[in-house]
Amino acid sequence: MSAQTHEGLLVPGPCAAPVQAPDPTPKPQAAPVAAEPTAVEVEEHEPVTVDQPSDPASEPRPWEMPTVRRPVIAPWVRDVRQLRRATWWAVEEALHPIAFHAARTHLYAGRLAAGSPRGAARTVRALVRWTGDVEGRERLQGTDRADSPVYLALSRQRDERVKRRAPVTGAALLASGVGEGLLYAYEPALFGLTTTAGVLALGAVGRRRDRPILDSPVTGSGYAPKLTSDVVERALAACGLPATIAKQISEKGLEWVAPIQVDGPGWRAEFDLPYGVTVAEVAEKRDKLASGLRRPLGAVWPEPETEAHPGRMVLWVGRETLARSKAPEWPLLHRGTANIFEPLPFGFDQRLRPVSIPLIFDSILIGAMPRYGKTMALRVLLLAAALDPFVKLYIYELKGTGDLSSPGEQVAHRYASGAGTPALEACMEGLREVYAELERRSDLIRGLPKQVCPENKVTPELSRRVGGLQPLVLAIDECQELFGHKELKEEATELCVAIMKRGPAMGIMLALATQRPTKESLPLDISANMGIRLCLRVGGHLENNMILGTGMSARGVQAYTFTRKDKGVCYLAGVEDDPIVARGAYVDAPAAERVAERARALRAAAGTLSGQATGEMVEVDDHSPMVLLGHALEAVEGEKAHLAVLAARLADSWPDRYTVDGPTGAVPWTAQQLGAYLRTAGVQVDDQVWAAGVKGRPTNAAGVTREALRAAVASRS
Template identity: 45%
Template structure:
């Protein structure tokens, strides 16, 4: 057998395979074809003598068996060799050992669980076991559940599922299983002391994931329907519905946050109608593979990059306002719920196709000295009002805190995906208030649990999900098909179509423009008068601005609105309203210089 294996490796030129595969992976078709032709020529040269040799060998064996040695001699020889081989084999290296199933783990028993829980060092638990050995209850039999074992456990009085979840690493040691196989969860629907323990046959982070259905050639997506996002501990697909929702993704660095966000962008790209805004503030180009389908694409945090993104987000804010007017003016028979429907999204005349905005490392925006407050205001508005208008906002950060995820955003996001985080505050910032207390703790994930997190908002309960990993090469293949389908329906716009962004729009100086609308002799103006004049001054930039927009734009300049006495230009009557004085604006401008 070994001889035949070596012979096959030589005949089919196995030595050159790594070189050929390397050329293929580098997409170097010229080198690959040359190597392939050389290999085929070598195989042709080597195949002929080998075939002749095998025929001769088989003929010799056949003649020897038939005419030289009687059959019974062969029988005795083979039997004797078998007996001698069995008798002479070393005791620790048998010729044939017992069949071993290397995948199936030993049965999970109640004794093993009680022993493991008792080793966690939880005071109340140990006291209860000392008084009553059967203090830990098992309301249902321990049974197989997918590729693992499931145990429903009633913990002693005063011990919560969260106490056990916080010690997942110690629990895996007590069960003598890999940490990636041990998944404790709470079931608050029963009571706080109900623990659901699932112990898998394989480490979830290392187990081979089923082929992603959306990676098949020709796959398309309808964002109004649920799509496969990842698999749970049992290997079952978990779906996510992006439409009518905003989403937050949080994790410490290097846990798969960006890859998960890129997967969501790929899902959106597979809907030929969808308009994509992809912003990579980390600056590493992780979204470059999706760029051929993106209406807006930005990478990096240099001043010119931020200015371009600000211009695109202002454009998006105006698009949201346009959609509000369109929805408001549609008859009730066409739009009964005042939101975008699949039928409305399909109508090209209304231009209400889904818009997906993905921002990685969003804290870079919200902490920006010049544009931070404006970008926060735009994103908050999109998260609050955008979902009903077909605008889906997905924000990801490696620092889930109040600055990175402002309250107006974190409180209104429906979908949440939290990979490993460090503490309770970060956990609840991403997953929602009291989730840590309820036993949904992303702090339990290990550093090896790459791409694994809690998905909340899709159903009543948060689920542990492993997102789909597709590297840049695989992503490009999927996006190439998505791009072709977009070209077929004429939906390649913005960045993907090679259009330039009006960066000048991001370089506006609201303070200087506000001073410019003061006429001779006017020392005070109300805010609503100022925004009206700004809209006349630069309609494309200030059209639709409110007094609040003006206040947000001028606050970083060091000037805030206050009650001012001014005359109404139409009636000629004076009144006290929120506004600005020329002196305050001039002082702020001089201080800025």
């Protein structure tokens, strides 16, 4: 059998026994000998059909097949808020044009009256043309008289028409004249009415094409024409897909999965793209698609229906852009509490469906150009977290405008706002404190019995039952100030990376917001490890991918396509399978203050107010690493010391500074914790140092030498 490929057949591959092609040249015939058994048997390969006949027994039964049932009642109908909006929209849509035109009837009447002389002239001209059969005359003039039979026939036909039409016109004019005269004499009201109607009718006849009588009840840009399959197909064919695909779409159309329907404040179209085309390819060309649909960019949202296949697209086209749509109220604005173990209400999507962010066990990075809503987005999240009375908040706002003072001042365990060194130092102190908390929690969780903590992570029950395991959110606004700081950046990066990586399982979450998402201002280690990413308007694809993740702009997730009006509008990645578009709820400063007061009352009732919120003053050292080094030099007693021994001595001498809360009271820092602090302060920590152990006997363990401490001080000063 030859090795060439047959369609629909499987042929032997390279591993199959080689088969010799028959040699066309005749061989000399040898004398017949007895056939000897050959050592190699050539295996015959029957072709195997690729499409096997179907075996009904092995086919899944209809009830075993996964089917996606479309909801009996559309989801937006079940959502009371959306239903209310949709109903209101339909009523407005019907009543607005009626009211609009009713209010302008006098204007329209004036326009018609003004156009009536032109209309009268046009009517007279049309009547004269018809009665005198001007068309027939023109045809007659275009005929060669030499062609006399045709000429004669046309001439006769015209004469007959004129003879027939002249009495009709005369009678009609006479009748209307007499009629009007009689009405004038006997029914003046009816005469007025018919004369007005006549004038208006003449005005309609005399209207100019460039000046419509009726005004448009909607302005051009805001008018959203109904979305139809023709419009969608035309736009897709023109959006820059390969020519063959575009041709296929315009000739054969799309495969529609469901009829186009009103969905919230817009239309929803669901269809399959041609074979091999993915939604990402179309999303990448969203601007061209919007041009094809003749809609603003902010109103056109193609999304994949991931549960079906990558080519199934849900195209949602809004009546207006997301930035212009009327924002629903933040659900926690006036009442309610939150639970950090559930998604926190954040805002709404293009279809005005609520969007929540599951912050627990994750960290969030917020990035944007200045003045596009980073702080607002962070504030909404922090307010939601504050409404869970068990969440401990560390809030640092490094811009210095006090935008996070609510909830910072009312409920945060630690809060600082400022653009200078004190706020930065406070932030560093907070990071160190949370890092220490990390160490303490890991010891605490490790020490808990398996029945209490089977998964070795904080659960809602544990966080409420075991003291010191309450969820903790550390938020830093304008974090570029920290990561761009010459002296602090290394330590800050190290602490943040550790918190991001190890914190979530222990209920510690990090929220960072930056207006400068560059390599210098946002270390790669941090941007790469963020679970949730929220990107408002940015300048270009580099910043876009820095915040949302590599390759996002190529997938059509392009926050740089947001316009100047898109304040608070963002791409949100890490919340659902695919990035979604959302607009954060807008909670202004007075409203934020009221929510924060509510959160404070909740905490007071639950007995969870702590730290600065209770009036505790936090001492911030200007040069904390230097303070640590000085203390360590005092405590080292000799030339070298184990970290565990040093930690115990530091805790003895400065208990407020070098202890953390444990289940049985304050405990010293662990050796690992102290090691991490000393390393970030520039001290060389050795794994094996021969010195007296905790019990006094000399052993080998991790420690530092006096010389290493002195060297670190020297390099810092």
